[in-house]
Amino acid sequence: MRLPCPICGERDRREFYYKGHALALNRPDPDADDAEWDDYVHLRDNPAGRTRDLWYHSAGCGAWIVVDRDTVTHEVFGATLAEDAEARDAAG
Amino acid sequence: MIDLDLTDPLAGVSPLQAPGVTLMVAGLGPLTLILPFRGKEDAVGAALGAELPAPGRSVQDGDRRITWFGKEAWLVSGAAVEADLSGLAAVTDQSDGWVAATLDGPAAREVLARLTPLDLRPTAFPVGAAARSELGHMPAAFIRTGEDRFAVMTFRSMAGTFWHELADAVRGVAARRGG
Ligand SMILES: [Zn+2]
Numbered sequence: 001m002r003l004p005c006p007i008c009g010e011r012d013r014r015e016f017y018y019k020g021h022a023l024a025l026n027r028p029d030p031d032a033d034d035a036e037w038d039d040y041v042h043l044r045d046n047p048a049g050r051t052r053d054l055w056y057h058s059a060g061c062g063a064w065i066v067v068d069r070d071t072v073t074h075e076v077f078g079a080t081l082a083e084d085a086e087a088r089d090a091a092g
Numbered sequence: 093m094i095d096l097d098l099t100d101p102l103a104g105v106s107p108l109q110a111p112g113v114t115l116m117v118a119g120l121g122p123l124t125l126i127l128p129f130r131g132k133e134d135a136v137g138a139a140l141g142a143e144l145p146a147p148g149r150s151v152q153d154g155d156r157r158i159t160w161f162g163k164e165a166w167l168v169s170g171a172a173v174e175a176d177l178s179g180l181a182a183v184t185d186q187s188d189g190w191v192a193a194t195l196d197g198p199a200a201r202e203v204l205a206r207l208t209p210l211d212l213r214p215t216a217f218p219v220g221a222a223a224r225s226e227l228g229h230m231p232a233a234f235i236r237t238g239e240d241r242f243a244v245m246t247f248r249s250m251a252g253t254f255w256h257e258l259a260d261a262v263r264g265v266a267a268r269r270g271g
Pocket of ligand 1: 005006007009057060061062063
């Protein structure tokens with residue numbers, strides 16, 4: 001698998017560290033209730049299909065990116081810098 | 093004060109010449125890593141008297157080379173940084189932190205193809221291109237310094253493995269080319 005780093009271009013999967021679903025970027029408010037924090041910290045879907053994951057370009061430029069891909073076909077649709085994805089989510 | 097001996101991590105290593113490629117230890121001179129503070133890239137460039145190269149690029153200017161070295165990071169090699177960058181960037185002297193080698197010759201790319209997942213074809217990685225990637229399992233940096241010439245760097249602590257992997261790949265390619 002090759003991932004399109006927004007900074008470096010298309011790179012081999014072995015250059016990246018996998019973190020998990022990009023919902024990690026949507027941190028609850030500090031005073032959110034336990035159920036919400038439990039969901040954020042522990043609960044993940046296991047989608048067969050399209051998903052948005054956080055990857056770290058550890059052996060490359062050092063950017064955190066959000067990759068939009070399909071877990072069934074392995075098709076990769078694109079990637080954005082996590083900081084941009086975060087800003088976009090914050091802007092609603 | 094304790095006096096530390098300056099030692100060369102690749103001391104005793106000799107250049108390896110094979111059909112199509114020569115592997116040599118490269119002395120990069122002083123290495124300074126520059127991390128401009130947010131929005132200060134242009135000011136850092138002005139202080140250095142050069143434009144900071146775009147991601148994936150490296151520019152030679154006299155003795156000095158400036159190389160994009162990761163997200164919001166640049167490496168100045170070959171000459172010490174005299175400019176005062178206080179207030180503009182985080183600056184660290186990494187001269188003793190890296191080792192480097194040069195691969196020179198028409199088979200240089202073939203040698204690297206055995207060691208890194210980078211696309212090093214001239215269309216994807218032309219002269220002046222720079223990348224952080226892996227060499228074997230080691231974090232490494234790559235610069236294409238000529239049509240058939242590459243500089244490769246890794247951390248000093250991995251010097252032995254670095255040279256071993258490169259020399260092994262050179263011999264393998266040479267054997268295939270009938271050397
Ligand atoms: Zn990258």
